[in-house]
Amino acid sequence: MGSWGSAPRVFFMFVSLLQRKPAKMSNIQDRMQSVPTDDSPPTRPGQVGNIEGSGVPSPRNQQASFGASMKFQYGNGDKPLDGYVIKRGVGSGGFGEVYFAESDSGKEVALKRIQKNLEVEVRGVRHCLNLRHPNLVGIYDIRFDKDEQGWIVMEFIGGESLRERIDRYAETSNPEEAIALFAQLAAGVAYLHDQGIVHRDLKPANVFIDNGLVKIGDYGLSKYISASRRGGQTESVGTFHYMAPEIGRGEYGKEIDIYSLGVILYEMLTGFVPFDGESSQEIILKHLTADPDVSMLPEPYASTIQRALAKNASLRFSDCREMLWAIGWDLDASGLAFRKTTSAPMVSPPVLSNPTSTNTKKQKRVLGNNDPTIAGVSPLQFAANPSEQMNTFQEPIARAFNNKLIELQNWFRNLPPSTRGVAIAIIVVTAVFVGNIVAPIAFLLLCIYACYYVVWYVGGGPEHAKKLAAANMAHVPARNANPVAWNAGHAAPAYPVAGYGAAAAGTQSPVSRPAKPISYKAALRNWQTEQREILSKRGLWSYLHSYTRSWVFSGIVISVLTLAAAVMTHARVDDNATSLVSGITWVGVMSLLASWSIIFFGRRWEKQPEDSIVFRFVMMTVGGLLGAVSYGLSSHLMMPWNELAHSGWEQLNMDGGVLNPGDWNRSWKGFYEGESPLLAAHIAYFASLMWIVRWWRQSDSLRKSRFSVFSIAWTVALAALVQGFFFFPAPWCLAFAGLTSVAVQMASPWIPYEPTTRTA
Template sequence: MTSKKFTFAPESTPLAGFTIKRGIQRGGFGEVYYAISDGGKEVALKLLHSHVEIERRGTELCLNLKHPNLVSIIDIRHDEDGDTWVVMEYVSGATLDRVLADDFPEGMPIAEVRTWLAGLAAGVDYLHDRGIVHRDLKPQNIYREAGQVKIGDIGLSKIITPSQRGAQTESIGTIYYMAPEISRGEYGPEIDVYSSAAIVYELLTGRVPFDGETTAEILNRHLTDQPDLSPLPRSLQPVLGHALAKDPAVRTASLGDLLVEFDSALAGHPPVAPQQATPTPDQAPAPVAPAIQQPQTSMATIAEQPSHSRPGQPPPQRPRLFVPVVQHGPLAVRNISLSQRALESSAGMAAAILFTGILTAVGELTGMFSDTGETTPLTAVAFGLTTLIGSWALLVGTKAWEGTGPDSLSMRRLSLMLLGAGVGAAGWWLHQVLLVDLPPLAASQTSGLVDSIGSLELVRDKQPTMAGYMMFFGLLFGVRRWWWHTDGFRPKRLRVLSLLLTGSVSSLLGLAIQFPLAAAVGWGVGIAIVVQLSAPWIDPALRPARLHREEVTHG
């Protein structure tokens, strides 16, 4: 809100049927108030000050649109003085620019960015499907209320079919997010893609892709400079480079496509250069979608002035294009609610009890707990309980990180390593309480790479110490990619090759720290079997629907 006073004071009634409660925002096109109708409905009233005809035409286009990601326009009214008012849905949630400034000044986590992008894509694609371009997308016009992303200020929207040509020839928009072709009077849907990509860039980095000391400098950078992609996560650099392309004909075609490319990049797919036909001298490449050509004017005619300075841009980079390959794998970014994580973790833990019991029974019958082929119930109990505790730790630990994308891998490994150390301590304690020893060290284990940490022994009397247990399980949990065993989007419910690899890793760890090989392989493979069978698995054909449901539920 600016420091200037609003035209109308609280409790005034300039528009029949509504009582103003407070001013919300002042802008180049008018003032917005929070008001209450005579019937008690909360609304936002927008008083148009300048360019009334432009705003009125855009508002009329959207008067009957209904979409959960758009701020609804209720009516257009005129007061006794002939002033034009737009009656809109009141959104109590914070605007995206406030969320960014207050909570994420250095940039948002990728999962949070995707939530905003998904809502933005749904709302803007709805407009584009009806032949309407927004033309003024910016963080100040995007809200989130009760988890639902909403796009507001659609009064600047314009029909984008070539037959609909208005008299308006001025450049509209906020300079930080303004597509270069607006300087040529082109208003195709690609300008909304460009603006949205600039917003996503800011959400990820905390700064806009182009900045300068003056409006003219910023506008010139939009026209001539390539965006600096280096502050972005490496996997997303080609995605934003594609969407911020200067030429609208090669820019990402829609926000839905941008979301697909975003998810595909996070799933680990490398960029692939698209196959493009080379135009003949008398054949220019066709644009992605029809754009309106209007008489060329300065972009600064109505563009907002920069309100603050941002760091200058490093040398330009050439953006790379790629064709997205859709795969919903363990590194896909998903909006998984806390309740869903808790439910799936609980279900997995319950199933783990059953599968651990079966595995332990098979082990006791086959004599896998003793090098002599004989076993005791307490040996089986110790093995089963340790396996169950380890499985529970992995099911809960990996579920907490599920859907957070590849940028969380280092923290995933660290957290799982700490959980593994805790499992090791619990396993050692169980064996002490039950007075059960592990099978003796094999002849090949007379020495290891590590048998102590300083004065802390890992082995004593041919049995692992508590530190030895913690070292083995900590390394086992930290080295293996356990999210590939438990994620709902893993390739298969049970992968035999993964079990063999886990057995090999367990054997190598046993040799390295003198942990009994039979126990090391038994626990490694046993836990891998239990978690794969217990963790929920979603058939690949059903994953797009699951992603959509998670997006709708999360808002």
């Protein structure tokens, strides 16, 4: 190619850069100042501009130099070239100023003035004049003005450059999208290579994104980059970050583009370049010696980047197609990139926290794929995939119990909705009616289990369990690495979707491939963590607004429901309507107070990760206070608890005697006076109820569904269970729990889970 003769000079330049004293410059602006080489003449006026930064480069900082050097020789209305009116200067790269212009007939174009009118440069562009590919910036023509100055007439790209896109990494990071853009970039480079052209200066600043279409610019010129650089005026040294090590030896094969692609892919996925340093020498040294840290990247990207960044050019991918294959993409007959649909693990960039990386300088990034539907598996199927749900219990009984629970949960989730509704109703009714039998029995069992656990723990149980697990892992890694996978295999006939888990576990190779599709639960969790961070950054006013609004709303919900209940009661019941209405009032007021406290704490807690023990404790304290208020309210309303306790349907079964194990829950000393609960009973009941239900989850903006009947049913069932310990007139305490749950859920804001898009 045309510039082989210049190789020794370039090498000299490379070495001279290495020998230069390290520039210790602290701030960004300083670093962007030009560092002229010894042999470079002062830059001519009108050519100071250089977006790529003439000096010690750092990709992040290129923007900083942007405004400071925006001087253009031509301005709006100028007509340096016959037939074109310049509108404004766009930028200036290593090869000259670029303008946005309109032709006399209204065609929008970019005009690039070739800075140094080297015959060789013009020849290079002429060579590329008739290349045509959607991922290349189109070159329309080469023209000369009156001063014999060369101009390239090109397609005008309105969009941003990849450089700008990466600089916005924090807000735009989306691995799926990044890979799609990268594939287009590689497709463009593949086309250039197919035409026998090496780009030589691939870097994000040369790549543009126009309506989602990637366009590579500066290709005709860059082939002669080294030749023009000999003149020494505006070195595009801003690109050391993307330069292959062999460039120092003057070698310019296709492999240097592959290397640059590797660097760009790395930067697109992580937001930073693999080799960075305070000075150009440091960067070049790293290119020559250091290995990229890919530990935070999932497969297949980690290995793809490693191979593309091999120091030895012959070990890299031999061409762009091979590199695309490695990340699960390919080129179609027209040279456009497309994603191969098979082999899910290859194409899905999964969540991978970085357990082994020691690189703490840059914070660990989780490359999240929040889309649970990848590989064509629906969220439901993932949710039902038991192998995804890690069982953390070591103790065998607890584990077995938990496994059964998970199975039950999965079975339940796969029931048709109507059946589920019936099941919930049955569970609630059962809990209400037999709560005071089940509760003591459950309590007894729990006590027995606690004793057993202590014995198991003291007797060296945990060590034994660990050994057992380790042995299993060693022998049958694919199946038994996860204790639940075994269950999945057996349970498969009962609910077919679980088969996915079994299949996945069965086909996985023993060599650990972390690129497993992420589960719905994990994706949800990731999303929640992300959202919580956003919520925690919310301003005070928006925070105040969000809970005052919830308070008002819950107040309205409760008032409406209680008012309706009171009116209905009054209309239908003749004899003891007054006592019933006072019961309803009690329920309304208590629900209001409870829902307000829950919303208050819920709003505070949704900004942080769940800390169940602390939250429960706080809720229990609140419950104690509510109990005291309830007692006060009851005496103020002169609540006829004795009457109320016998007024409802409760006596239907309670007095039957068969189901009543001797008023166990009523025998607390000093708690009751007849059927009427005293202060201690109020406090005990409310504290337990607030403790046992994870109320904050119901007011969490990031809860799974806006309004969950299941949550309400569960709350009521738990209230019944508590009632089995501390007697409280039955329908009233349950009504309280249910109403509170309804009000909290209705009044709390809700951010629906969006699997694909990351909220910016």
